[in-house]
Amino acid sequence: MPWAPGWSVLFFLMLMTLGLDSSFGGSEAIITALSDEFPIIKRNREIFIACLFSFYMLVGLAICSHGGILIMEWLIVYGTTWGLLIAVFCEAMVVSYIYGINQFTRDLKEMLGFAPGFYWRICW
Secondary structure (H helix, E strand, O other): OOOHHHHHHHHHHHHHHHHHHHHHHHHHHHHHHHHHHOHHHHHOHHHHHHHHHHHHHHHHHHHOOOOHHHHHHHHHHHHOOHHHHHHHHHHHHHHHHHHHHHHHHHHHHHHHOOOOOHHHHHHO
């Protein structure tokens, strides 16, 4: 392949930018949700963002220590197993049976401007 080192640099640059974009999306979701809930955060948005990313940096430093591999192992073993699946299943049951599909559909219609189709009601 011609210019193989250049293509490999571009590939890993793409991987880096995809990772950064994913972290920005998750951070923006946290920032927006907390800003909407607490007006003081909206007024001091820059300070809150600096504090949030400082917290991210401290958590990242813990993973760079000698026990970092153990922390990553805990995240892999306990963060993505049955606990997450059970939590999502319970959330679906609460929305379906306690809150009600009809009320949930009305809320979605109010937020989105259109009601979800029959397929989505069956899925919920």
